[in-house]
Amino acid sequence: xxxxxxxxxxxxxxxxxxxxxxxxxxxxxxxxxxxxxxxxxxxxxxxxxxxxxxxxxxxxxxxxxxxxxxxxxxxxxxxxxxxxxxxxxxxxxxxxxxxxxxxxxxxxxxxxxxxxxxxxxxxxxxxxxxxxxxxxxxxxxxxxxxxxxxxxxxxxxxxxxxxxxxxxxxxxxxxxxxxxxxxxxxxxxxxxxxxxxxxxxxxxxxxxxxxxxxxxx
Numbered sequence: 561x562x563x564x565x566x567x568x569x570x571x572x573x574x575x576x577x578x579x580x581x582x583x584x585x586x587x588x589x590x591x592x593x594x595x596x597x598x599x600x601x602x603x604x605x606x607x608x609x610x611x612x613x614x615x616x617x618x619x620x621x622x623x624x625x626x627x628x629x630x631x632x633x634x635x636x637x638x639x640x641x642x643x644x645x646x647x648x649x650x651x652x653x654x655x656x657x658x659x660x661x662x663x664x665x666x667x668x669x670x671x672x673x674x675x676x677x678x679x680x681x682x683x684x685x686x687x688x689x690x691x692x693x694x695x696x697x698x699x700x701x702x703x704x705x706x707x708x709x710x711x712x713x714x715x716x717x718x719x720x721x722x723x724x725x726x727x728x729x730x731x732x733x734x735x736x737x738x739x740x741x742x743x744x745x746x747x748x749x750x751x752x753x754x755x756x757x758x759x760x761x762x763x764x765x766x767x768x769x770x771x772x773x774x775x776x777x
Contacts, residue, residue, distance in 0.1 A: 567647040567654055570607065571614050575684035578604035583611045585624040585631075592635035592669035593679045593686045595628075595659055599640045600689070601681035603661035609654045618652030628657055637668045637676055666697055680760060687760045692729070692748045699752035713738050714746055721756065721769045728766045 575581055580594050585608055598604040608628070609619040619625075625644065633639045640659060647654040668676035671688070678689040713736040720727050720735060733743040747767060750756040756767045 567607075567649060567656070570605070570656075571610055571616070571654075574614060575612070577681050577683055578602055580604070580606050580684065581610040581612055581614070582606060582608045583617055584608070584620050585627045588627045588631040589635050589670045589674075591628060592631040592640075593671075595632050595640040595642065595657075596636050596667040596669040597679040597681040597686040598659040599636075599662040599667045600678060601661070603659055604681065605659070606657040607654055608657065609652065616649050616652050616654060618649075619646075619655050625655065628655075631669075635670055638665065640667055665701070666694060682760045685762065687762060689760070690758075690765055692744055692751060692765075693758050693760075695748045696751035696758070699748065711746075712736075713742065714750070717746065717750070717756075718769070721767070726759070726766045726768045728764060732767075 570579065571581075573579060578598070580598075582591070582594075585591055591606075594606055598606075606628075608624055609617055611617055628642070628644070632642055640662070643658045645656045645658070647656060666678050666689075668678055671677045678694050679686045680689045680693070681687075713732075716736045717727070717732055720732065729740075729743055729747055732747070733740055736743065738746075747756070747758075751758050751767075754770055757770050759766050759768065
């Protein structure tokens with residue numbers, strides 16, 4: 561496949577969980593969120609010099625590459641490795657930044673207040689992860705297993721998810737008549753064990769059962 565056709569194919573896909581467009585890079589701290597979110601989720605690519613609607617504007621300055629380097633190494637903790645490639649499309653340069661899924665640990669990037677937070681990629685957005693997600697990922701990386709206690713609150717949660725498909729942490733806490741700390745611990749354990757799945761939106765976080773066919777993955 562010709563190189564030009566390949567980059568055009570990427571662009572026609574639009575923005576999604578593994579791809580983001582940037583007209584220009586003007587803020588290393590902000591772009592660090594995209595790099596961290598890709599590394600924390602499924603990996604992906606950043607196409608610089610492409611507008612949100614897919615129109616190619618081209619990279620405006622070599623300085624943009626150095627701003628991405630700063631984002632990856634100075635404003636991501638730990639740093640996010642990436643590969644860079646330039647594409648020429650009708651005389652305009654598109655810079656492809658490719659980020660692999662991280663097998664090391666969760667990466668953080670600064671929020672609007674400069675505080676380093678964990679971001680994840682959801683569809684075409686970078687969203688803040690909550691403590692349940694973060695702690696579950698840490699549990700998954702531990703070599704020792706996790707004992708599963710089928711307590712009464714756990715039974716209520718599984719029954720609820722079997723009947724209603726999704727639930728928020730608040731609803732689970734109320735129906736199980738437990739405090740927030742206990743609810744969060746149970747949700748963390750079950751996410752870490754791949755029994756339930758966490759879903760992020762820009763307004764709320766909710767949970768669903770992982771299909772039986774995926775439990776052993």
